[in-house]
Amino acid sequence: MTPQASPRHFLLSLVTLCALALGSVSGLAQSPPNLTHVDNVNNAGNATLYWDVFVQQGTEEFVQNEIKVFDLDQNPLGTQWHIISSEIVNGNLVLPTGWVMPSFLYDANQLAHCFIGVQITVDNGLQSVSDSSPFLCSIHVSIDEGATPGTVDLEWNSPYALSGEAAGGDFQIERLSELTQDWELVDTQPDSPMGGTYTDNPGPCAQVLIYRIRQLASNGTDMHESNRADLVIGVAGGETPEVSHVDVDNGLAHVYWDFEPEPETLGYIVYKCLDSGGGAIVADVADPNTFDLLIPASNASAEAESYQVAAYDCVDDDGTPNPAGAGDCVRTVFMTADQIPCTDRAQLAWLPPVGMAGGVAEYIPQYREDGGPWISVDTLGGSFLSVVHEGASLTAQVEYRVLALGGEFDEAASNIVEVSFEYPDAPQSPVLKRVSVLDRTRVELVLATDPLAEEVSLYEFQRWSELDSSWIPLVPRYPSSLGFPVSHVDVERNTDEFAYRYRAVAFNNCDAAVAESQAAETMLLRAFQSTTPGLFENSLIWTPYGGFANGLDRYEVIRKQSNEDNVIGEPLATIDAVSENYEDDVEDEFDSPGIFCYQVLALEIPDSNEVLQGAASNWVCLTEEPVMWIPSAFTPNGDELNDWFPWAPGEANVGFLGERQGENPNFRMTILTRWGTKVFESTSIDEPWNGRVDGRLVANDVYVVKVEYLDGAGAWRNQLVYLTVLAGQ
Structure with a gap:
């Protein structure tokens, strides 16, 4: 297999993730993954x-x-x-x-x-x-009914089916116990690359059978584990009980069902339907002439619940009833009710009783105050699922419910919801955790809110306008309670030229401003190159960051030698909180492409939980002028001195040369006679001229040399040199 052509990246720092692009190179790693x-x-x-x-x-x-x-x-x-x-x-x-x-x-x-x-x-x-x-x-096991009633056939593949090895341990056939919900070992079979088959005889009663296959891996330690294969087998008499409706009685679900028991009917199993599918047994009704049940473990006051019922006429050897299939799930009517903020109105909404016999003909929402009689708010058609109640008492205990009247004259009451009509409290002042530059046009704002505030407040970020000396609201507002953090990205900014100041304001549900954060301003980083010849030094200065609630701990200067956004920089220097400048001597980076991009991170003094917050400045990039010495004469006479132009192979005298752009070169050299005839051309610094054309030395003369080369930012630079060739010297 040949290597991938796209760049790979690897990690270089524990503080900051840094990536270096590696070109693809032919070769094989020492080993594949095991x-x-x-x-x-x-x-x-x-x-x-x-x-x-x-x-x-x-x-x-x-x-x-x-x-x-x-x-x-x-x-x-x-x-x-x-x-x-x-x-x-x-x-x-x-x-x-x-x-x-x-x-x-x-x-x-x-x-x-x-x-x-x-x-x-x-x-x-x-x-x-x-x-x-x-x-x-992976092991995949399939299941089918066996030829003999009450049996099932299993078939599975080996993990090593394509490698052709019998490299694992024995296949372990396991069945999930309906009684204990534990996996029980049924049998084992020797390993084979062809997999295996097995016929199990679990018994006569109707039941849901679930199997899996496990096998010790070839390393003798780990275990392969298959999917779970399930099948319902067995025979049960009688029709399926149908739940007519589920009432909510004092917060508990009360299940009603219709059924004509057969002489062999022994009782019923009541299931609570699960969101993930299937059902959990909640009761065994041993009387076949009982057709309703109050569920003691119900939580219908706090959530919608669905139930189904199955009849049984068979009991397993361990005394466990083995029912036939259950009827459809039927759900309680589940109501929610909330005050419309800053009013005496309540918004009522409910989930319909899915599966109720005959559907819903009418809904009757009701309320009562301080435990008094129920008063109907309205009578609504069966398609309505919400209503607004106006005129509620702001001082009494107000409770709501809704009655669902079925098409077959059943009545199902919902849960009861108490609504406290209150004016919202104010949270503690929010805290701007960071105001950080994301890129040239975006600023990230992160806000910590009151962890004790149970009521939802709306948080609005604002940006200071120097033009009219006012705070400009940013949209949207963000809801939060219980300390959930809020964040926003301010777009269409010019972070390379300006610093931006922000704050956050909390509004309650009555649209009143009740709390305000501290103000924080982005850092604006500037960078300058030394103008002194031969001094390769970059100077950084930035505006201070003063927005941390715990105070500023230090600055970290980050550098990368690429202007690509997806390249992550490396930590360069740690600067005291009282300083806002740094000098970077890049003379030792002479062999690099010569582009240096900088960013400054402001780090907060850690809080009591040792949580460290940081805010970033804009990126600033500086490009060094490539250094390339081109001589004006050379003597290709074979004395191994000055026999190549402009340097010997592998001895290029260059610095800060930009990298190749894909398949395009980063260097071009063209040599012309004084009459404009091209005698040599090269696109690599490792391919100099030996003074020959078609194997023969050129005549002594003055030639024109045009040299072009990329800088680190991808811009072409050039030199024009008049070259004296002294071939016979």
Whole structure:
């Protein structure tokens, strides 16, 4: 496999993530990733692939792993390679050892997924890609009813189906116990690259059977784990009970159902329907002539709940009823009610009783004050799901509910909601945590709000206008309570030329300004090059940052040798809080492209939780004039002295030369006779002229040399030199 053509990046600093672009170079990494096992196949179809952590050999360093997914016939599942890079966790570099495949691309519940991986490394600046790893597959188990009633047939593949090895431990066949919800070992089968099959006989009663396959991986430590395969088997008599409606009685769900029991009917199982699918058993009604139940563990006063009922006429050997299928889920009417801020009105809204027999014909919203009789607000059609109640008492205890009248004359009451009519309290003053430059046109604002404020306030950021000496509101306003932070990005600014001052104001729900933050101003960074010949020094000055609540701790100067936005800089210097300038001597960077971009970070004194806030200035870039010495004469006479122009191969006398732009050169040299005839041309500083044309020395004469070269910002510079050639000297 050949290396990828796109640049790779790796981490260089624990303080700041720094990336250096590496060109692709032919070669192979020392080893591919060692894929170990696949597990964690969940309901969404995600599976997790694991491999051994990268072990450095010599000076080889890790860049990233890349994973590609296939089916068991080695057909690609998608076209892309998935890139898994290292991370910084708590200041430490953590190399990857696994990957969770995304469920929007793959579904390990539908079929087995087989993986190969390559490892990208860099060695002495040269990037290379390993051979592909051997295939490793997820175990996919399928389930069907067996030929004999009460049995099920299982079939699964081996993780090593494509590598052809019987490299793991025995296959472990496990079934989920409906009683304990624990996995129980059913049987084991010897490992085979062909996978395996198994017929299980779980018993005569109707039941939901869930199986999985596990296998010890070839490393003797990790476990492969398949998807979960489920099937309902067995036979149960009678019709399915149908829930007519679910009432809410003193905060508890009261379930009503219709059913004509058969002579063999023993009772009912009541399920609470789950949002994730399926249901949780909440009651066993052992009387087949009972058709309603108050649910003691219900939380219908705080959330909508749905219930379904199944009849049973079979009991397992352990005494557990084994019901037939349940009917549809039916939901309670769930109401919410809130004061419309700063008024005596309440906004009532409710979720409909989905599944109620005959649908909903009418809704009757009601209220009562201080525990008195219920008073109807209105009678609404079955399509209405909200209403506004006007004229509520601001001093009494006001409660609301809604009655749903069904098409089959059932009545379901909702939960009861108490509304306290209050004027909102004011939060503590918010704190601007940082006002930070994002780029040339955007400023990021981050605000800390009152952690004890239970009421929602609206926070408005404002920018100071020097033109009319006023604060300009920025839109939108942001709601927050309980200390949730608020952030905003101010766009269409000119951060390279101006500093911007901000504050934040809190408004309550009555649109009154009740709290204000401190003001904070962005840092404006300026940079200048030394005008002294031969002195390669860049001077930085910036406006102070005074917006931290805890005070300024220090400044960090960041530098990068690229003007690309996606390149991250490196820490250069730490500056005391009382200083706003720095001198950067770049003479030692003579071999660099000569572009130097700077940013200043202001760091706050850490709070009691050791949380460190920082604000960034704008970026400023300076480009050094490339240094290139071109002689005016040379003597290509073979005496190994001054035989090449303008320098010998590999001995280019250049500095601050810009990098090549893709396939385009960063250097061009053209040599012409005095009559304009081209005798030599080069596009590389490592390809000088030896004074020959077609193998023969040119005549002694004066030639015109045009030299063009890129600076670090990508601009062409040039020199014109009159060259005296003394071939016979």
